[in-house]
Amino acid sequence: MARKLLLEHINVPGINTLDVYRQKGGYRAVEKALKTLTPDEVVEEVKKSGLRGRGGAGFPTGMKWSFLAKPEGVARYLVCNADESEPGTFKDRYLMTYIPHALIEGMIVASYALGAKTSFIYVRGEMMPQIRILERAIAEAKAAGFLGKNILGTGYDLELFVQPGGGAYICGEETALLESLEGKRGNPRIKPPFPAIAGLYGCPTVVNNVESIAAVVPIINDGGDEYMKIGIGRSTGTKLISASGNLVKPGVYEIELGLPVEEFIYSDEYCGGIANGKRLKATVAGGSSVPVLPANLTLKLANGEPRLMSYESLSEGGFATGTMMGSGGFIAFDEDQCIVRNTWNFARFYHHESCGQCSPCREGTGWMEKVLHRLEHGHGKMSDIDLLVDVSRKIEGNTICPLGDAAAWPVASAIRHFRDEFEWHVKEPIKSQETNYGIAKYAEPIAKPEVTTEN
Amino acid sequence: MLKVEEQQPVTFSSALIAKCDEISSRYPEGKQKSALLPILHEVQAERGWLSAAAMDKVAEYLKIEPIEVYEVASFYSMYFLKPQGKYVLEVCRTGPCCLVGAEKLMDHIEGTLGVKEGEVTADGLFSWRGVECLAACGFGPVLQIGPEYTFYENLDAQKVDTLIEELRKK
Numbered sequence: 001m002a003r004k005l006l007l008e009h010i011n012v013p014g015i016n017t018l019d020v021y022r023q024k025g026g027y028r029a030v031e032k033a034l035k036t037l038t039p040d041e042v043v044e045e046v047k048k049s050g051l052r053g054r055g056g057a058g059f060p061t062g063m064k065w066s067f068l069a070k071p072e073g074v075a076r077y078l079v080c081n082a083d084e085s086e087p088g089t090f091k092d093r094y095l096m097t098y099i100p101h102a103l104i105e106g107m108i109v110a111s112y113a114l115g116a117k118t119s120f121i122y123v124r125g126e127m128m129p130q131i132r133i134l135e136r137a138i139a140e141a142k143a144a145g146f147l148g149k150n151i152l153g154t155g156y157d158l159e160l161f162v163q164p165g166g167g168a169y170i171c172g173e174e175t176a177l178l179e180s181l182e183g184k185r186g187n188p189r190i191k192p193p194f195p196a197i198a199g200l201y202g203c204p205t206v207v208n209n210v211e212s213i214a215a216v217v218p219i220i221n222d223g224g225d226e227y228m229k230i231g232i233g234r235s236t237g238t239k240l241i242s243a244s245g246n247l248v249k250p251g252v253y254e255i256e257l258g259l260p261v262e263e264f265i266y267s268d269e270y271c272g273g274i275a276n277g278k279r280l281k282a283t284v285a286g287g288s289s290v291p292v293l294p295a296n297l298t299l300k301l302a303n304g305e306p307r308l309m310s311y312e313s314l315s316e317g318g319f320a321t322g323t324m325m326g327s328g329g330f331i332a333f334d335e336d337q338c339i340v341r342n343t344w345n346f347a348r349f350y351h352h353e354s355c356g357q358c359s360p361c362r363e364g365t366g367w368m369e370k371v372l373h374r375l376e377h378g379h380g381k382m383s384d385i386d387l388l389v390d391v392s393r394k395i396e397g398n399t400i401c402p403l404g405d406a407a408a409w410p411v412a413s414a415i416r417h418f419r420d421e422f423e424w425h426v427k428e429p430i431k432s433q434e435t436n437y438g439i440a441k442y443a444e445p446i447a448k449p450e451v452t453t454e455n
Numbered sequence: 456m457l458k459v460e461e462q463q464p465v466t467f468s469s470a471l472i473a474k475c476d477e478i479s480s481r482y483p484e485g486k487q488k489s490a491l492l493p494i495l496h497e498v499q500a501e502r503g504w505l506s507a508a509a510m511d512k513v514a515e516y517l518k519i520e521p522i523e524v525y526e527v528a529s530f531y532s533m534y535f536l537k538p539q540g541k542y543v544l545e546v547c548r549t550g551p552c553c554l555v556g557a558e559k560l561m562d563h564i565e566g567t568l569g570v571k572e573g574e575v576t577a578d579g580l581f582s583w584r585g586v587e588c589l590a591a592c593g594f595g596p597v598l599q600i601g602p603e604y605t606f607y608e609n610l611d612a613q614k615v616d617t618l619i620e621e622l623r624k625k
Contacts, residue, residue, distance in 0.1 A: 075483070087549045087588040118483070125496060125533045126589055128604035161481045166492045166531025169587065183491035183523075185530040201486055244551040244592035251593045288550060288588075329592070331551050345550045349587050355530075 002269075003230060005218040005238050006211070007254045010098055016133065018140040021101040029220040030146055033109045034154045037220075042113035046216060048224030050236035055081055055172070055209030056287065056327040058311050061216075067196040068114055069204040077205040078116040080107060080213055081177055082123040082130075085169040087288035087349060088329025091240035092210035094252040096123070096130045099214075100137035104160065106213035108146060109220055111158050114206055118159050121210075122177055125164040134162045169353035173401045174207040175199075176355065187357045188401035209327075211240055232258030235310035239328055245283075246334035248272035259309045261285075262299045265332065278334040281439045282418075285314055286326025288346050289406030291413030292339070293323050294442035302446060319413065335439035339421050340432075343414040344372035350407030361404040364395040368411055375422060378429035385422050389415055418442070465508045467516075471501050475516060487517055491527055495534055500602035504535035532586065533601075540575045540582035542622050545599050548585035551592035556611070560596045561585055563612045567619060580623065 014020035021027070033042050047062030068076060080103065084092040096103060103121070111119045123131050138160055141147045149157050163181055165171050171180045175189035178200050199205020215237060219227045228236045235257035241264070244250045249272040255264065264270045265280065274280050280295040300307055302321040307313050311325045333342065351365040371388055374380050392408035399405070415422060421437040467475070475494050482489040491513070498509055510524040517524075528534040535543075546552075546561050561572075564583050568576055575582045591597045594608035598615075600622075607618060 084590045085588055088551050088592050090590040090592050090594075093590045124590070125492070125531070126586075126599060126604055128496075128602075129606065159481075163489075164493050164496055166495070166527070167533035167586075168531050180492065181489060182486070183488035183517075183527065185526055201483065242593060244595065245554045284550075331554070331592070333554065337554060342550050342553070345548075345553055349549050352587055 002254070002256045002259070003238065004254050005227075005230075006095065006099075006102060006214055006240060007252070015099055016097075016101075016137070018101060018137070018144055021099070025221070026101055027105055027141075027144075027146060029217045030105055030108050031152065033112055033220050034152055034156055039113045039115055042109060042220065045219055045224040046113070049215075049219045049227035050224075050231075050234065051212065051215055051219060051227065052235070052311065053209055054211035054215065054239065054327070056086065056289070058325060061208060061212050064196070064208070065110075065114060065206060067194070068206055069197050070115065071204070075118070075201075075203050076114055076116050077200045077203055078107065078111045078114050078119040079174075079177065079181065079200060079205060079207045080119070080121040080210060081172060081174065081207050082121050082127070082210045083165050083172040083177060084127075084210070084327075085124055085172050085353075086327050086329055087346065088242060088244055088284060088331040089287045089327045090242045090244070091252050091328060093127060093130060094242075095210060095214060095240065096127070096134060100130075100133050101141070102214045102217060103134070103210055104137050104141050104146075106216045107160055108141075108151070108158060109216050110206075110208065110213055111160075112156055116206075117157055118161070120161050120163050120181060120200075122163045122165060122171070122181055124171070125166050128164070131162050131164055138162070168355075169349075170355045170401070170403060173403065176401065177207060178205065185355070187355050188403075190400055230256050232308065232310050233312055235312060235325075239309070239325075241309065241328045241330050243271050243330045243332070245332040246275045246278065246337070247332050248275050255309055257308075257310045258313075261307045261309055264309055264330070265299075271332070274332065274334050276334070278336065279439055279443055280332060281335045281337060281442050282333040282339060284329070284331040284333075284410070285323045287329030288331070288349065288410060289402075290324040290326040291319055291322070291409050292343075292417065293321075293413075294417050295439075296443055296446050297321050297417070300446065304446070319409070319416075323413075336436055338376075338436045339414055339418040340372070340376050340425050343411055344369065344376045346410045347372045347407070350403065354403060354407070358399040358404065360395045360398040361407065364391050364404070365407045367391050368407070372411070375425050378425070378433050380422075380426045380429075382423065382426050384426070385415055385419065388412075463508065465502075465506065465512045467498070467512060468501065471497060472516075479517075488519055488523070491517060491519075491524065492531070495524075495528060496602075499534060503541070504538050538575070541580050542582075542600055544581065544583040544619075545586045545589075545601075546583065547587070547589045547591070547595065547597050549588040551588075552595035552597060555595045557596040560598075560610060560612065560615065564615060567616060581619070 051061045052058045171186040176186040180186045195205040283298040347369040351369040356362045392412045395404045396408040425432045479490045514521040
């Protein structure tokens with residue numbers, strides 16, 4: 001069995017309560033950090049651990065913390081990004097539902113490290129049950145002296161609040177999240193200034209994902225060096241993977257980074273293979289925003305070596321033959337699924353969620369949705385396929401925030417790897433309404449390294 | 456988009472005002488606008504939807520301009536700007552849920568309730584709509600019902616029928 005740092009006690013009855021959580025070693029990290037370490041030493045441990053942001057960008061958490069400006073007399077804030085909305089990702093909801101104290105404990109340690117006296121957990125509004133769970137956990141922690149004034153007699157004060165969102169994917173982008181927390185529309189801000197200089201209420205602010213903050217607990221308990229020993233290369237530690245789609249056992253799994261993708265999909269310890277005895281056609285490995293890959297490139301790199309669940313291995317080959325770790329939302333498509341339909345579905349999602357601030361994204365996502373709709377419904381033209389590629393390129397890199405890129409990549413990658421299937425929809429407009437293109441050659445071994453040229 | 460359907464001034468219950476006071480106290484002095492999103496959730500939970508008059512009342516409470524409330528309420532997908540059924544069935548319609556049958560489920564709900572997406576049943580009990588990813592992809596198809604936003608997971612037509620029957624009897 002692989003090592004579990006976050007979900008080790010997930011099946012212990014009552015682990016959502018403070019008492020049971022403490023019996024299993026909870027809040028040791030708060031005691032250790034506040035009583036024996038300086039804030040800078042906590043930051044140093046997190047830096048040593050090599051922990052990378054678990055929300056999708058993969059930026060080193062310790063480095064992000066060290067960028068925080070500390071002007072005299074100005075408040076600093078820690079804001080936890082629990083606005084989990086990326087299609088395919090549901091690990092944070094799982095963690096907050098079953099082990100809320102793991103997040104609360106991480107928030108206390110991280111707030112101490114950053115010198116924050118008030119911290120917020122921004123939870124997407126649809127997760128009202130999780131908001132209630134967190135509020136109850138905060139009340140328990142406060143009653144036990146882990147929050148409030150003079151925590152554990154150390155003189156450190158911290159108030160922790162849960163803030164509900166209003167239902168907007170864009171608020172997962174950190175500056176949109178801060179706008180929303182200030183009671184405004186979730187329009188991303190132009191950077192710089194980065195939140196580390198001017199974030200919430202114009203004050204220095206760090207925004208971290210739920211899983212990143214929860215991972216601080218084992219890092220402080222065992223030391224950054226121990227955490228760094230888990231994983232492979234620059235992908236250190238464990239990662240929560242949300243597995244969904246046509247799998248025998250979808251769900252949330254904690255893996256040691258570096259696990260072969262094939263083992264993750266097919267072993268009984270994890271997803272247990274493809275549901276209903278079908279074959280794997282394609283995967284989206286890191287949440288809907290990352291490039292979709294056919295089965296063959298999911299399991300193996302272009303050179304035939306096994307692909308691993310790590311930041312580096314998943315992105316090996318660039319966008320020509322690779323994808324990204326993203327937020328760890330692993331979606332599996334069986335042989336009966338239609339890539340054109342799914343691409344249309346994702347395009348509709350991004351059109352719906354575009355905040356409307358930048359015209360390439362506001363207009364482009366709508367165009368892509370329309371063109372994909374007509375391809376999927378048998379009214380497409382051959383030229384539509386290249387039109388989609390053209391629109392996606394005009395969005396990518398031309399917007400304030402990464403939502404534009406996130407909308408462009410799934411479309412561009414679907415056409416890159418599944419162009420046959422798109423063309424079939426144009427050539428067989430009636431047949432494509434009744435049946436699917438099937439698995440075709442997408443699971444066949446790759447004969448030689450693929451060279452994809454794009455103009 | 457904002458049709459005025461409620462003309463009478465709105466009064467909030469004392470319980471709602473106490474809740475708003477508690478929420479506002481979380482933020483630093485002068486930053487009470489931060490309370491806007493949570494307060495709108497509370498108002499919607501009490502009143503079922505956000506009328507222009509109710510939003511004006513929120514603006515008055517937070518000492519901000521009404522437009523600051525309208526622009527927020529119309530930006531976020533959870534706020535209802537027109538009356539809904541007592542129970543709003545919100546079904547996830549995004550990719551992963553569609554891989555396991557969400558589209559068929561929505562067709563089934565439309566047939567069972569006999570109303571199109573966004574419409575209210577004649578008895579005022581139900582409306583339904585497709586919403587984007589609810590972060591429960593491994594347990595799809597899923598739907599949620601406000602104001603508590605209870606999740607119903609691993610759904611099929613039969614489970615939804617049972618759920619609708621239970622809600623009818625409540």
